[in-house]
Amino acid sequence: MSKVTSKGQVTIPKPIREELGIDPGDEIEFVETERGYAIEKRVDENPFEKWRGVADTSESVEERMADLRGERE
Template identity: 60%
Template sequence: MRVTEKGQVTIPKPIRDKLGIGPGSEVEFVDRGASVEVVRIDDADARQRRREQIRKALDALRGTLDLGGMTTDEYMEMIRGPRDDLDPR
């Protein structure tokens, strides 16, 4: 089996069928030292992992934006522009 320039390989059809891997399925690569194990991740686990990744990213960003004393509404108006059609100020 050859690895593409992008680091991709094709999982053989009998293995995909056995593990129930299809388009959009999530898999994980587990380092076993001299080998790698491909493990199918079920939808619930995949959703939980995505939530955890998002939470970590948001935690890393928390407190990094200095609004210079502006309220959230003032900041949103600054980046969006005035919304005269909805909020004539």
């Protein structure tokens, strides 16, 4: 059993978080059903989409790795 805080926050019990695969920072949705509301973990269609463009570079992998290792000046 969980209680709602004055800020409207609720702690999801650990066994439920583990079963749903909910980790810190994940987004959840409250979905209306015939019996009330259900909690669902929000999953992007492509979990890698949020990272698209983060590593855009014209360098080759070898050049980038040399930079990261401090081998190039």
